[in-house]
Amino acid sequence: MSLHPARGRPLDGIVILDLSQAAAGPICGSYLAAMGAEVIKIERPGYGDMARRTPPYATAHGIRAQRTVPEDISSVVLKRNRGKKSITLDLQKPEGLKIFLDLLPQADVVLENFRPGVSTKLGIDYERLIELKPDLIYCSITGFGMSGPYKTWSAFDTIIQGMTGVMAATGQPDGPPTKAGLLVGDTVAPLYAMIGIMAALRMRERTGLGEFVEVSMFDCLVSMLWDEPLEYFAANDIRMRSGNRFLRMAPWNSYPASDGHVVICAGQQDHWIRVCKLIGRPELVEDPRYASMEARLDHVAEVDALVEAWTATRTRAEIVERCQADSIPCGPISELPDLIADPHLQARGLLKPLMHPLHGAIPGAHAVDFPVRYGNMPPPDPAPAPMLGQHTVAILQERLKLSREQIDKLVALGVIDGE
Amino acid sequence: MSLHPARGRPLDGIVILDLSQAAAGPICGSYLAAMGAEVIKIERPGYGDMARRTPPYATAHGIRAQRTVPEDISSVVLKRNRGKKSITLDLQKPEGLKIFLDLLPQADVVLENFRPGVSTKLGIDYERLIELKPDLIYCSITGFGMSGPYKTWSAFDTIIQGMTGVMAATGQPDGPPTKAGLLVGDTVAPLYAMIGIMAALRMRERTGLGEFVEVSMFDCLVSMLWDEPLEYFAANDIRMRSGNRFLRMAPWNSYPASDGHVVICAGQQDHWIRVCKLIGRPELVEDPRYASMEARLDHVAEVDALVEAWTATRTRAEIVERCQADSIPCGPISELPDLIADPHLQARGLLKPLMHPLHGAIPGAHAVDFPVRYGNMPPPDPAPAPMLGQHTVAILQERLKLSREQIDKLVALGVIDGE
Numbered sequence: 001m002s003l004h005p006a007r008g009r010p011l012d013g014i015v016i017l018d019l020s021q022a023a024a025g026p027i028c029g030s031y032l033a034a035m036g037a038e039v040i041k042i043e044r045p046g047y048g049d050m051a052r053r054t055p056p057y058a059t060a061h062g063i064r065a066q067r068t069v070p071e072d073i074s075s076v077v078l079k080r081n082r083g084k085k086s087i088t089l090d091l092q093k094p095e096g097l098k099i100f101l102d103l104l105p106q107a108d109v110v111l112e113n114f115r116p117g118v119s120t121k122l123g124i125d126y127e128r129l130i131e132l133k134p135d136l137i138y139c140s141i142t143g144f145g146m147s148g149p150y151k152t153w154s155a156f157d158t159i160i161q162g163m164t165g166v167m168a169a170t171g172q173p174d175g176p177p178t179k180a181g182l183l184v185g186d187t188v189a190p191l192y193a194m195i196g197i198m199a200a201l202r203m204r205e206r207t208g209l210g211e212f213v214e215v216s217m218f219d220c221l222v223s224m225l226w227d228e229p230l231e232y233f234a235a236n237d238i239r240m241r242s243g244n245r246f247l248r249m250a251p252w253n254s255y256p257a258s259d260g261h262v263v264i265c266a267g268q269q270d271h272w273i274r275v276c277k278l279i280g281r282p283e284l285v286e287d288p289r290y291a292s293m294e295a296r297l298d299h300v301a302e303v304d305a306l307v308e309a310w311t312a313t314r315t316r317a318e319i320v321e322r323c324q325a326d327s328i329p330c331g332p333i334s335e336l337p338d339l340i341a342d343p344h345l346q347a348r349g350l351l352k353p354l355m356h357p358l359h360g361a362i363p364g365a366h367a368v369d370f371p372v373r374y375g376n377m378p379p380p381d382p383a384p385a386p387m388l389g390q391h392t393v394a395i396l397q398e399r400l401k402l403s404r405e406q407i408d409k410l411v412a413l414g415v416i417d418g419e
Numbered sequence: 420m421s422l423h424p425a426r427g428r429p430l431d432g433i434v435i436l437d438l439s440q441a442a443a444g445p446i447c448g449s450y451l452a453a454m455g456a457e458v459i460k461i462e463r464p465g466y467g468d469m470a471r472r473t474p475p476y477a478t479a480h481g482i483r484a485q486r487t488v489p490e491d492i493s494s495v496v497l498k499r500n501r502g503k504k505s506i507t508l509d510l511q512k513p514e515g516l517k518i519f520l521d522l523l524p525q526a527d528v529v530l531e532n533f534r535p536g537v538s539t540k541l542g543i544d545y546e547r548l549i550e551l552k553p554d555l556i557y558c559s560i561t562g563f564g565m566s567g568p569y570k571t572w573s574a575f576d577t578i579i580q581g582m583t584g585v586m587a588a589t590g591q592p593d594g595p596p597t598k599a600g601l602l603v604g605d606t607v608a609p610l611y612a613m614i615g616i617m618a619a620l621r622m623r624e625r626t627g628l629g630e631f632v633e634v635s636m637f638d639c640l641v642s643m644l645w646d647e648p649l650e651y652f653a654a655n656d657i658r659m660r661s662g663n664r665f666l667r668m669a670p671w672n673s674y675p676a677s678d679g680h681v682v683i684c685a686g687q688q689d690h691w692i693r694v695c696k697l698i699g700r701p702e703l704v705e706d707p708r709y710a711s712m713e714a715r716l717d718h719v720a721e722v723d724a725l726v727e728a729w730t731a732t733r734t735r736a737e738i739v740e741r742c743q744a745d746s747i748p749c750g751p752i753s754e755l756p757d758l759i760a761d762p763h764l765q766a767r768g769l770l771k772p773l774m775h776p777l778h779g780a781i782p783g784a785h786a787v788d789f790p791v792r793y794g795n796m797p798p799p800d801p802a803p804a805p806m807l808g809q810h811t812v813a814i815l816q817e818r819l820k821l822s823r824e825q826i827d828k829l830v831a832l833g834v835i836d837g838e
Contacts, residue, residue: 007626010618035618050687055667056651063651066713075648126794145792148766154748156684158665162673162752163761167663167682169600170589177673177680177752179663180599181588187643191610196791198617199429199454203796205624207426212794219769219790222758224606229494229773229784232475232482234755244586244598246577248474254581254596261596263586265575268469294485329573333581333596336653339641342582347567350638354648365648371638372615373564375545375631377622 003378009036010377014201015107017042017100018084019091019124021049023157023183024141024217025113026080028190032109032197033083034370034380040107040395041081041386042100045088045417048388051077058354058362071358073385078354079367083382087396088389088417091122096415100124102400104133109197113141116151126212136210137200141193143185145216155217160185164221165230169240177241184224185217192220250296251275251303254333255311255319261333262311262319272296274326279310355384389417422797428455433620434526436461436519437503438510438543440468442576442602443560443636444532445499447609451528451616452502453789453799459526459814460500460805461519464507464836467807470496477773477781490777492804497773498786502801506815507808507836510541515834519543521819523552528616532560535570545631555629556619560612562604564635574636579604583640584649588659596660603643604636611639669715670694670722673752674730674738680752681730681738691715693745698729774803808836 014037018029026041026049033039043049056063057072064072090096101124104110110129112119119125119140126138140146143155150163161167161179171178196213203211233240238247244263246252251272254261266272269292276284284290284306289299296303311319316332323330334342345351350369353361369379396402396416411418433456437448445460445468452458462468475482476491483491509515520543523529529548531538538544538559545557559565562574569582580586580598590597615632622630652659657666663682665671670691673680685691688711695703703709703725708718715722730738735751742749753761764770769788772780788798815821815835830837 007622007628010621031614056647058648063648065655075651076646079646144763145767148763150750150763153743153750154684154746156671156686156748158663158671158673158684159682159748159750162680162682163750163758163763165753165755165758166599166601167673167752168754168758171591171597171600172594175591175594176663177754178590178597178600179673180585180601180603181590181597181659181661182585182599182603182640182644183646184599184601184603184643187646188607188610191607191614192791194614195450195610195617196793198614198621199791200793202429202617202621203426209426209795211796214792214794215790216767218763219767219792221601222764222769223787223790224603225601226770226785226787227495227498227602227606228475229477229482229781229786230755231759231783231785232494234759235783240600240755242600244577244595252575252577254577254586254598261581263578263581265573265577267575324572327573329575329578331569331572331578331582333586334584335587335596336584336649336659339582339584339587340650340653344563344567344569344582344637345641348564348635348638350641351645362648364650364654366645366650367648368642368645371634371642372611372618373633373638374615374619375633376628377630 004376007376011035011037014038014109016040016109016111017103017107019110019112019114020141022051022113023186024189025111026051027187028141028193029084029111030080030082031190031194031370033382039084041084041086042089043086043388045090045389045414048088049077051080052388058356058359058365060359062363063365073356075354075365078356078385081385082355082367083380084386085391085395086386086389087392090415091124093413093415095410095413097123099396099400099415101132104129104136106399108201109137109139111139116142116146130210134210135204135208137197137204137213138210139193139197139213139215141189141215143216144218146214157183157185157217160217160221164218165225165240166221169225171241172243173239173241175241185221188220188224189215189217245300249293250300251307253304255304255308257311257316257319258313259315260335262316263331263333264307264323265329267329269293271328274328275307278322278326278328279306281306357384357387357390392416393419423795426795428796430454430456433457433528435459435528435530436522436526438529438531438533439560441470441532442605443608444530445470446606447560447612448503448530449499449501450609450613450789452801458503459810460503460505461508462505462807464509464833467507468496470499471807477775477778477784479778481782482784492775494773494784497775497804500804501774501786502799503805504810504814505805505808506811509834510543512832512834514829514832516542518815518819518834520551523548523555525818527620528556528558530558535561535565549629553629554623554627556616556623556632557629558612558616558632558634560608560634562635563637565633576602576604579636579640583637584644584659585640588644590660591662592658592660594660604640607639607643608634608636664719668712669719670726672723674723674727676730676733676735676738678734679754681735682750682752683726683742684748686748688712690747693747694726697741697745697747698725700725776803776806776809811835812838
């Protein structure tokens with residue numbers, strides 16, 4: 001397949017006013033930018049997105065734990081804000097609110113991750129904005145949603161993981177509830193939000209009307225976990241926390257190798273038959289203790305011990321090679337240095353240098369592309385994340401035709417930052 | 420806000436030929452159906468999607484561990500196939516391939532999760548289909564993608580978690596790599612695929628051309644984990660596996676309560692000041708060991724012990740109430756029965772009875788709605804998942820105008836199942 005950059009990108013011409021900060025909202029904004037939208041990130045004068053001060057920092061000397069000069073920007077902000085523009089604007093001042101409302105007619109989507117009620121206090125809630133612009137798409141990403149007893153609670157990823165059963169389902173059977181090691185709430189909610197925004201854009205083309213899109217981290221993680229009827233597990237006292245075992249299959253676990261761990265997933269009967277041959281125990285296929293998946297689950301500790309006896313003296317590479325040669329699903333467990341050196345990761349071409357708006361590529365730091373590939377569209381090639389307020393003057397001049405005098409007055413009032 | 424069902428749904432009129440089975444593909448298909456698309460699930464005669472035989476099963480007597488009659492269907496299949504139609508079709512027989520190619524002009528999207536190479540062997544790869552239908556959108560969901568050294572490897576969720584660093588980042592610092600307790604690869608890849616399909620549909624409207632959309636579980640999970648420059652962690656020997664601690668904040672952890680655990684996330688300085696007051700130790704605010712986030716991270720074990728001394732004698736409910744009253748981010752860790760009884764979950768209205776196509780609502784079993792809410796569009800109200808091949812005859816008659824005689828011949832040839 002050959003790529004056709006001239007086709008453009010899916011959200012070319014779409015303008016987003018992005019009021020979000022921290023993680024879930026800005027991550028959604030970064031996806032919108034990767035799809036070609038013009039994402040105008042609106043930040044607090046003088047401070048900006050709270051995540052700008054999250055270590056580690058991209059500095060003129062590489063990634064560092066400490067922030068020593070104002071140009072040092074959180075590395076996550078550089079990833080999450082690629083391709084966006086940044087303006088400063090104090091929405092709590094009437095002049096700032098007016099600028100936001102003046103920009104609104106030129107926008108297609110407002111994205112925010114305020115707690116419920118904040119947008120109303122600011123005077124920019126959906127009900128108000130849709131009166132001014134009936135085809136507006138307004139997307140709210142929250143921890144708990146716009147309804148329900150926890151709607152005003154503070155929500156961080158770990159709290160949501162704890163309340164949705166993700167932590168209850170993660171960890172060793174005899175150990176405590178454990179968080180998934182990725183920010184699964186912060187990263188999954190923006191994917192749902194993207195789908196909701198894309199759906200609303202499609203509906204707008206049909207109806208000419210806007211839409212309110214509501215996504216909560218709580219709903220998203222419950223949805224992901226509740227893939228099976230959880231009441232059945234509860235009623236039958238089936239433990240969600242099963243280490244690396246899978247409740248319905250055996251052998252399906254991690255196993256020690258001489259240099260780390262591997263995962264083997266024998267989800268089908270023929271996998272088990274091949275495992276028995278591989279580990280030099282072909283007679284086990286006929287053994288009634290292991291003859292069916294149900295029987296193996298009844299004797300899961302023995303089954304795992306049989307596999308482990310074979311893996312423990314071999315390297316990950318040997319185990320994986322022999323399993324894959326026998327069509328037994330298997331992979332190494334990569335610790336961080338393994339992942340960074342992984343030839344598949346390199347071959348996928350997913351890593352791009354982490355760019356600083358002033359210092360360019362930061363040595364020894366990469367960020368990952370939006371991981372959807374197209375046959376005809378090249379991967380996104382976004383501009384570096386902006387400095388705080390980098391585009392304030394340009395956008396006020398170009399979009400609102402403000403004069404230099406008007407801009408200077410806004411700076412004097414503290415509504416926007418000066419250059 | 421009032422709902423406007425008459426507006427229709429975003430993918431009304433879009434037809435999907437869904438060749439996928441197991442998890443990631445069918446989950447994507449279920450989202451397409453929730454958006455209004457007509458999703459025609461194409462299954463192997465006599466057997467169907469392998470996931471139909473995954474316990475636990477929805478039966479006439481509720482959810483059961485064993486499958487005793489053909490009408491017993493895996494509970495996950497009932498969730499993942501809501502709103503779809505099912506036809507059986509043997510694509511390895513020329514008559515089956517012909518039917519697929521005859522259906523193609525009436526479709527907008529082909530969705531599959533074959534391993535690379537399988538679609539070519541079947542004669543239905545993108546390159547062939549796009550010649551027959553230049554505006555086709557073809558979405559491939561795989562474990563490792565269409566390129567790179569692992570592209571033909573078997574991929575199950577746990578293997579992908581192990582190879583992408585998710586397991587390396589999950590678990591106790593002194594414990595083994597641990598899988599996240601949700602099928603994060605299986606559930607995240609279809610979200611990216613949905614975004615890719617929606618983007619391709621938008622591009623098709625502009626260009627009239629189709630698109631190949633490629634999503635791999637490997638790429639998706641690397642993208643989620645690589646939110647920070649991981650090379651920096653590796654170079655500085657920073658452990659990814661941190662139990663429930665967060666690398667950059669303290670106190671931010673789970674803490675024992677008298678009746679379980681809570682999570683407290685004091686991500687900002689003022690959170691810490693309020694924590695000190697709450698636990699009756701206001702003098703700690705001035706203590707240089709804890710005065711800044713950096714200092715607290717340097718003494719993180721002591722900080723956690725101070726918090727735990729206060730939480731351990733109190734119930735989850737008391738801790739959460741007092742933290743929330745003081746604007747300290749906090750939540751209970753819900754074990755499975757807590758989640759099922761959670762009043763917020765009930766208030767969100769996300770749970771729907773799990774429906775069996777023959778038996779109706781299965782007592783004591785729920786499935787979760789697609790968790791994007793709209794201000795003007797009601798939640799999806801899909802038909803129950805279909806029995807294997809439930810719509811074969813209807814679709815061949817309606818879409819291809821096949822006669823009863825032609826259908827009987829296909830049954831006799833084993834190309835489709837009889838009624």
